[in-house]
Amino acid sequence: MSANCDIAFTLNGVKRELSVPAGMSALAMLRERLGLTGTKYGCGEGECGACTILVDGMSVNSCLLFAADCDGRDVVTIEGVVQSEAGERLRSAFVASGAVQCGFCTPGLMVQASHLIEQHPGADEAAIRRGIEGNLCRCTGYRKIVDAIASAAKPDPGQTPFSEGQP
Template sequence: MSANVEIDFTLNGVGRRVSVTPGMSALSLLRDVLDLTGTKYGCGEGECGACTIRVDGVTVNSCLMFAVDCDGREVVTIEGLASDPRAQRLQQKFVEHGAVQCGFCTPGLVVQANHLLEAHPHPDAAQVQRGIEGNLCRCTGYKKIVEAIQESGRDNWGQSKFDRS
């Protein structure tokens, strides 16, 4: 039997200390231990993107990450984006464009799209498609999702942090 491990990390801007089992996934930590259910369990294999979170500014599939690997890191979930006005407007664009049906994929898509728009605030359709290719949606197709992300970029994001002008 494995002993629990104490980890310290920042979750949605708040320092946390929790006890986890060595084999626990970050997804299980978020949903089952911390009761943050916005991050969804989809495939458990890193194929669908429903569990997308940000760790130290990079998007990852939380089903593939061990909870112990959150130690010392900054983790942001869909709940953590609730206080970001741009992320709120991005979510509103999803609604306005009809890019949400069952909603299961939406949290992961919003986290991924937010990450994309921070780097590329005015993406063309091909850039959006590449940016969300790890996030599957079985209900809508992707046209409305791509349009929502592009419009959000046009309306809500300024210059890219990678632009040098």
């Protein structure tokens, strides 16, 4: 068995200290050690986005991140995202827009969408589509997911909408 690493990080706003095997993924740590099953295993190779989490404000496929590399970082999962006001707004938009069917991809998309909105408030349709291209959904055809994100990302008055072509 591989050596363990002692790590300390912030998880959804709470300090955590943990000893994890060096080879363990952040996904396995969240699901199997910490019981946070909202983060999903979809492919294990960073291709589907079902395991998306935020690490220091960046969206990351947690299946490709070593648990040990969470040391010293600020980690937010779907369970943390829905605690925020913006996350709650997004969740309501996903529900009201019909963006959820089987729901397996939904937590990853919620996390990615919250990141997208924070980075690009008022993102337009094209920017939203590009922003979630790393998240696969087999049920919805994405249309209602894009609608949900757009309705949660309504720009503040006076702000220029972010567009894909802009720097």
